[in-house]
Amino acid sequence: METWLAFIAAIISLIISTTSIYMVVRLKGEISRKKGIEVGISSKSVYRERIKRYVVFRVVRIDDSPSFEELESCLKETVKESLGLLGFSETSIKLVRYKVESGIGILRIVSNNIYPIIFSISRLRRCGGKRIVISPLKITGTVKGAYKKVTIYESKYR
């Protein structure tokens, strides 16, 4: 009789311990999964990866063309005006190349959202007292690709 009772007690304790181990493992899994989601959400909302892009553009002159320095200064000013100082500090724009004769240039943008920057540079209508229209032609991921496009456009618009 005692042996029988001891056997039942042993089985019950085995079941309880197995169940508790299962519950602990399950709970741990749930917690780590939730943590993962939270980390994912917070990293997405706080930090969006800044990407480097090269915009090939053409300056369509209405009367006269601005110089390299004038254009770079005007582009920076117009982006600053559109996005504000804080937005501008996140953009890292740089005029990589611009030829007055063809009007084709390359602008480097490092940002997590390039479209507002492209739109704001396209709003530029006067630079150094000269009337211009800036037409974005192509967006590339590498400077090499941008130069390739420049060659194509320069032969096209000669």
Add this chain to the structure above:
Amino acid sequence: MINNLGKEKLISIYRTLGYKAIGMVGVEGVKIVENILVIPRIVINDIKKFKPSESYLVAYKPSKKEYARRAGKVKRVSTILFDGSNIELCDDEQVEVMKRGSAALELLLRPLLDSNALPKYLFMMRKCLELAHREGIDIVISSGARSLEELWPPGTIWALGSMIGFRDMASNWVEVLRRWRPGLHL
């Protein structure tokens, strides 16, 4: 849409910018100038004075709410035009009225050149576009240029569309033109 200030120069700049077809106020009949298809346009403000005509691509620019609400019923109007002066009329009710007609929603880009008007206009424009898109109304964008400086290159319109989440805005013009003149070669 441009008026008759230095037409030749305007067309030449439009060609330089890469356009293949433009709408122009003050021209008679569809014609091809310097490989650009020029479409005659007219903007009407007073619906009572308007005589329906097939020779123009008609844009109706309502100035008051009651006129705007009647816009869906006006025949031979291709687009209902909103700019800085009447963008506030583009609301739920207006979009509901336009849904019953065939006219497309036309928004001008000219106010976006004015730094003071830009924030409010861009906000209203986005709201209007969202409403129209939800109801399946064709959305078209035009420069509304009155001078050379007010022209917008196609790349900018694409960038604006990407910025506000409506990339296919430019292609809707083809639909509007086909509806206006089915035989037009585009």
